[in-house]
Amino acid sequence: MSKFDRYFFNQLLVSFLFFSIVLIAVFWVNKAVILFDKLISDGHSAAIFFEFSLLALPEAAALVFPISSFAAAVYVSNRLSNESEFVILRASGVSAGRLARPVLYFGVIIALVMIMITNVAIPLSKNQLNQREHEIGANLTAKLLREGRFLHPRAKTTLFIEKIALDGELKNVFLSDRREPLTTRTYTAQSAYLLQQNGSNKLVLVNGISQILDNETNQLSTTSFSDLTFDVGDYFSQSTTSRRKIDGFSTLEMLSNPAFVLLESGSSMGAFIENLNQRFHQPLLSLLSALIGFGAIAGAGYSRLGTGRYVVIAIFLLVIVKLIEGALKDTVYKSANNWPFVYAPGIFALFCVIFLILRADKTPLRSSALGFGSVSKSAGAPQ
Numbered sequence: 001m002s003k004f005d006r007y008f009f010n011q012l013l014v015s016f017l018f019f020s021i022v023l024i025a026v027f028w029v030n031k032a033v034i035l036f037d038k039l040i041s042d043g044h045s046a047a048i049f050f051e052f053s054l055l056a057l058p059e060a061a062a063l064v065f066p067i068s069s070f071a072a073a074v075y076v077s078n079r080l081s082n083e084s085e086f087v088i089l090r091a092s093g094v095s096a097g098r099l100a101r102p103v104l105y106f107g108v109i110i111a112l113v114m115i116m117i118t119n120v121a122i123p124l125s126k127n128q129l130n131q132r133e134h135e136i137g138a139n140l141t142a143k144l145l146r147e148g149r150f151l152h153p154r155a156k157t158t159l160f161i162e163k164i165a166l167d168g169e170l171k172n173v174f175l176s177d178r179r180e181p182l183t184t185r186t187y188t189a190q191s192a193y194l195l196q197q198n199g200s201n202k203l204v205l206v207n208g209i210s211q212i213l214d215n216e217t218n219q220l221s222t223t224s225f226s227d228l229t230f231d232v233g234d235y236f237s238q239s240t241t242s243r244r245k246i247d248g249f250s251t252l253e254m255l256s257n258p259a260f261v262l263l264e265s266g267s268s269m270g271a272f273i274e275n276l277n278q279r280f281h282q283p284l285l286s287l288l289s290a291l292i293g294f295g296a297i298a299g300a301g302y303s304r305l306g307t308g309r310y311v312v313i314a315i316f317l318l319v320i321v322k323l324i325e326g327a328l329k330d331t332v333y334k335s336a337n338n339w340p341f342v343y344a345p346g347i348f349a350l351f352c353v354i355f356l357i358l359r360a361d362k363t364p365l366r367s368s369a370l371g372f373g374s375v376s377k378s379a380g381a382p383q
Contacts, residue, residue: 004089008076008102012290015072016110023064024057031056048132055129058121062114066286067318069110073103073293074314078307081297096298096360103294107287114283119251127248153232155179161192169193173205175230184213187230194232203230246275269336274329277342285321288349292317295356317352321345 032053080086089099151159156179162172170192177185189208194201205228212221246267254261254276262272296314300307325345331338 004085005102005105008080008099009106011076011080012072012102012106015075016068016106019068019071019075020061020064023068024060027060027064028053028057031060051132052129055125055132058117058125062117062122062282065110065114065117066282066289069107069286070289070293070314070318073106073290074297074311077103077294077297078311081300081307086298096295096357099298100291100294100357103290104287107290110290111283111287114286115280118279118282123248123250127244130243130245130248173203173208175203175205182215184215186211186213187228189228201232203232204228205230246271251276251279268333270333270338273336273339274332274342277332277339281342281346284343284346285325285349288346288353289318289321291353292321292349292356295353295360299356299360317349321349321352324348 032049077086086099090096147161147164149160153159156177158174158176160174161170164170171190173187173189173192175187177187187205187208187210189205191206193204193206195204206226208225208228210223210225210228212223213219214221243266244264246261246265249261249265254272258272261267262269265272267275293314296310296317297307300310322345328341328344331341
């Protein structure tokens with residue numbers, strides 16, 4: 001690397017780290033607000049909240065890195081152009097393709113980091129997150145013992161507990177069971193206790209009324225009871241092992257045993273192909289996004305109006321790339337044979353890079369604008 005290449009590369013790296021930290025922080029805060037409301041309101045501790053937040057960071061990095069690399073390339077290139085470093089180098093005969101070398105090195109490093117994130121960090125974090133969600137979902141106390149709210153532990157069931165005493169007594173309990181299509185069962189009790197017996201969860205209702213409605217005849221039968229034991233284990237039954245999602249499998253597993261991955265995850269072949277190819281396409285986009293940002297600014301040449309419109313062009317091209325990516329996602333889901341469409345945004349971005357750099361090399365630098373006009377005229381006067 002030349003001295004200028006090292007300077008350009010270091011500026012890109014510093015700017016990339018700054019934009020990445022800011023954007024990841026914004027993403028993390030938005031995610032944290034949702035997690036905080038969901039987990040803390042469900043009775044979980046702050047430790048679980050921070051654990052879930054940390055497990056979401058690899059996915060946040062994968063989303064942010066292409067944008068950060070683009071922003072860093074645009075910011076640094078725009079500053080060097082406005083401060084005339086690019087103009088001087090271009091006037092001395094350095095091509096835009098040569099100036100792009102530090103951006104290429106920078107993009108390759110970011111792409112390699114992205115490959116590690118998409119193929120190692122994200123599958124590990126997703127798998128751990130899925131297991132923790134399963135463990136928390138199997139926690140009956142966190143799901144059931146919540147006072148003052150209507151809960152729906154399973155479809156067509158409703159549970160309400162007005163208050164929970166310090167000794168564990170449940171005050172004013174309401175339970176509605178509508179799982180049977182022809183019968184609606186409703187239980188109300190002044191108090192209740194949640195007990196575990198022989199590995200099963202029992203809800204003991206004390207001093208209440210049982211109402212059974214026949215939906216065909218609209219006949220309602222009512223029974224008062226002093227105590228009634230109700231098995232609620234079926235409401236919260238859950239398998240002992242969690243079912244892994246497609247993004248929780250490692251790339252090696254997906255390549256070596258795709259049939260097993262499809263069977264365990266329950267995903268379609270289209271989703272399998274899309275997820276696998278995106279693990280390599282996203283790092284490629286990080287590289288190409290940086291080159292698009294540089295190429296748009298490099299084509300500005302020298303202008304007293306600045307490079308504002310070229311920044312807009314760079315942003316517009318990146319938006320087009322993301323729109324193509326979103327528009328073709330469902331196409332891959334529908335059929336595994338459409339897997340080449342995963343790389344369509346990258347191919348479009350590559351054409352944009354080639355066009356922008358070739359156009360930048362053909363952009364003339366007016367000598368009069370650089371202050372060389374008087375020198376040329378005086379040099380040509382004697383002739």
